[in-house]
Amino acid sequence: MSKFLNLVAGTALASTLIAAPALAEKYGLGRPALEEEVAAWDLDVAPDGTGLPEGSGNAYDGEEIFADYCGVCHGDFAEGVDNWPKLAGGADTLDHDDPLKTVGSYWPYLSTTFDYVRRSMPFGSAQTLSNDEVYAIVAYILFSNDLIDDEFELSKETFFDVEMPNAEGFILDDRTTSEAHFWTDTPCMEGCKDKVEITMRAAVLDVTPDEE
Amino acid sequence: MTMSFKGKPSRRAFLKGAVAAGGTLASASVAKAEADPLITEVQDWASYTGDGVDATPYGLPIEYEADVVRRNVEWLTADTISSINFTPIHALDGTITPQGCAFERHHSGAIELRKEDYRLMINGLVDTPLIFTYEDLERFPRENHVYFCECAANTGMEWAGAQLNGAQFTHGMIHNMEYSGVSLRTLLEEAGLDVAGDLKDKWVYVEGADASSNGRSIPMEKALDDVLVAFKANGEALRMEHGYPVRLVVPGWEGNMWVKWLRRIEVTDQAIESREETSKYTDTLEDGTSRKWTWVMDAKSVVTSPSPQSPIKHGKGPLVVTGLAWSGRGSITGVDVSLDGGMTWQEARLAAPGTDKALTRFYLDINWNGEEMFLQSRARDSSGYVQPTKAQLRDVRGLNSIYHNNCIQTWWVKSNGEAENVEVS
Incomplete structure (x- = not known):
């Protein structure tokens, strides 16, 4: 089994693997990164807010910015267009068939939304928004999910005033315990079941692309 | 050229024809059949000459294999820029996947990044934040390993029932290549990990140079174990669609972590919990809770x-x-x-x-x-x-x-x- 599962569980560590770097040989390759270079690329924002920039924005201002940059795919109300992601709605659907996973219903950390909008959006012109615009867009997405009002000024100071509904909705990979019965040295080879009947056919659904 | 046969019948027509012809063939083996003209008559290819060595500086499969290609499922995603296609595993044999038909998954499209324009940054909790060029990477001791890369969503359309009719579509989000590159451990050690202190609760955050800036957090233990910074696959340069000139190889773990066009490696004291490790690539259970950090691809x-x-x-x-x-x-x-x-x-x-x-x-x-x-x-x-x-x-x-x-x-x-x-x- 994965050694890392032990690490996550806080038990034994593979200490030999972890200990060696102090003795590592260096090759003298590469050059030191300059501060402004690191600043240009190191944009990620962590769940505890590390990396959040100065700036602020609210949903009132964000509505127009969202319509300009995001609405074509995500809809003016963050409801999604065609197959593009829906960013709002879906509250209390996670235990239903086909749950609707949105920023409001699913995303556990607000940092993820800010980080993603700032680094990866808008689709086709990423990293063109100002930090104030990103704050405003994130505020509008939160507003669309009824998580803040339209005057709430989102900034690094107010960031953790926002409660993400599904913050407690995640557990760490537990397959080695919840699926421990898949580890069996003696899989059935004969008489494993009495009969076999077809319960579903792909041809009936007919959604496979044609090869021609 | 002399060989002009281009009329490849469709697969379905071919199958029907083969079934019908099957009877003829079977009876032919019993009764005395007419001699096979492919043998008794001199064929064009046995008489005329073929292509010279300068005809194809870099070869593609012969035209008769034109149906052995990556295919996508249009209704799966909103467009083809942020989408996936599938390896034609039904038509391949052996274990090595040719790069030209190995599945692709992009979040903002496949980009053209020249080696000359390539930079790799290592920053965060390291003794000396460093910048490497492509040429720098080629000067570190190199390793070769064969690994599979499987998208976490492979077979994902089949959860609710049998849906797609073909192994390419049900299981084709996988490829298997021989990678040449430098161990991530070597590069981290070059930057120095003393300042990171106790490594057991540290992470590396890896990120690509494309517009999606796909980023994933990898626990330090895995980063120091078998992760590769690869620049060759199956002996030749990575294809553009697989991250040319440099991608990450994270053996046994879900394909999304194999960041393409790798541009930055940051040592951190926490998981960044980026979009691709929270809103995506997490597994929602029946009671509505979701598993995260399900990195390992099971047998x-x-x-x-x-x-x-x-x-x-x-x-x-x-x-x-x-x-x-x-x-x-x-x-x-x-x-x-x-x-x-x-x-x-x-x-x-x-x-x-x-x-x-x-x-x-x-x-x-x-x-x-x-x-x-x-x-x-x-x-x-x-x-x-x-x-x-x-x-x-x-x-x-x-x-x-x-x-x-x-x-x-x-x-x-x-x-x-x-x-x-x-x-x-």
């Missing part, structure tokens, strides 16, 4: 032929049943094949002993009696894990997980040789 296998896109055309008699098996937890130790939907199993022949986190080819050579079969395969790995049925997975996870579906696949092979993706009791 899995599939019969690649016969299968819906690779029907039996030769009638009863000797038949090669073949497929692929793999495990992110180690090596494949065995594969069992069932012809009757899981009532009885027999051990398949591995083409070569399983190797760590790489594809294994299996064969079962049978004498097909021409009756319908419910073909299944079941992988076993070096951790003692046995590939579960879809029912077993659903019992634990429900229907909404999307990702990490490693269930046993069933092909209903009919007496006419056609095969269909089905679920069985």
Whole structure:
């Protein structure tokens, strides 16, 4: 089994693997990164807010910015267009068939939304928004999910005033315990079941692309 | 040129034709048949000359293999820029996936990044933040390893039921290549990890240079174990669509972590919890809670032929049943094949002993009696894990997980040789 599962569980560590770097040989390759270079690329924002920039924005201002940059795919109300992601709605659907996973219903950390909008959006012109615009867009997405009002000024100071509904909705990979019965040295080879009947056919659904 | 035959019949027409022709062939072996003109008459290719060595500086497969290509499923995603396609595993053999037909998954499209414009930054909790050029990377000691790369969503469309009719579409989000590159450990040590202190709760955050800036957090223990910074695959430069000039290889772990166009490695004291490790690539269970950090790809296998896109055309008699098996937890130790939907199993022949986190080819050579079969395969790995049925997975996870579906696949092979993706009791 994965050694890392032990690490996550806080038990034994593979200490030999972890200990060696102090003795590592260096090759003298590469050059030191300059501060402004690191600043240009190191944009990620962590769940505890590390990396959040100065700036602020609210949903009132964000509505127009969202319509300009995001609405074509995500809809003016963050409801999604065609197959593009829906960013709002879906509250209390996670235990239903086909749950609707949105920023409001699913995303556990607000940092993820800010980080993603700032680094990866808008689709086709990423990293063109100002930090104030990103704050405003994130505020509008939160507003669309009824998580803040339209005057709430989102900034690094107010960031953790926002409660993400599904913050407690995640557990760490537990397959080695919840699926421990898949580890069996003696899989059935004969008489494993009495009969076999077809319960579903792909041809009936007919959604496979044609090869021609 | 002299060979002008281009009229490749469609697969379905070919199958129908083959079934009809099968009777003729069978009777031909009994009665005295007419001599085969392909043998008795001098063919063009046996008389005229072919292409010179300057005709194809870099070769593609011959035109008769033009249907062995990546395919996508249009309705899966909103557009093809942020989308996925599928390896034609039904038509391949052996274990190495040719780069030209190995599946692609992009979040903002495949980019053209010249080696000269390539920079790799290591920053965060390191003694000296560093910038490497492509040439710098080529000067570090190099390693070669064969690993599979499987998208966490492979077989994801099949959670709620049999849906896509073909191994390419149900299991084709996978490829297996020989990578050449530098161990991530070497690069981290070059930057120095003293300042990071106790490494057991540290992470590396890796990120790509494309517009999606796809980023993932990897625990330091994995980063220092077997992760590669790769620049060659199957002996040649990575293809653009696989991250040219440099990608990350994270053996046994979900493909999304294999960041392409790798541009930055940051040592951190926490997981960044980026979009691709929270809103995506997490597994929602029946009660609405979701598993995260489900990085390891569990043992899995599939019969690649016969299968819906690779029907039996030769009638009863000797038949090669073949497929692929793999495990992110180690090596494949065995594969069992069932012809009757899981009532009885027999051990398949591995083409070569399983190797760590790489594809294994299996064969079962049978004498097909021409009756319908419910073909299944079941992988076993070096951790003692046995590939579960879809029912077993659903019992634990429900229907909404999307990702990490490693269930046993069933092909209903009919007496006419056609095969269909089905679920069985």
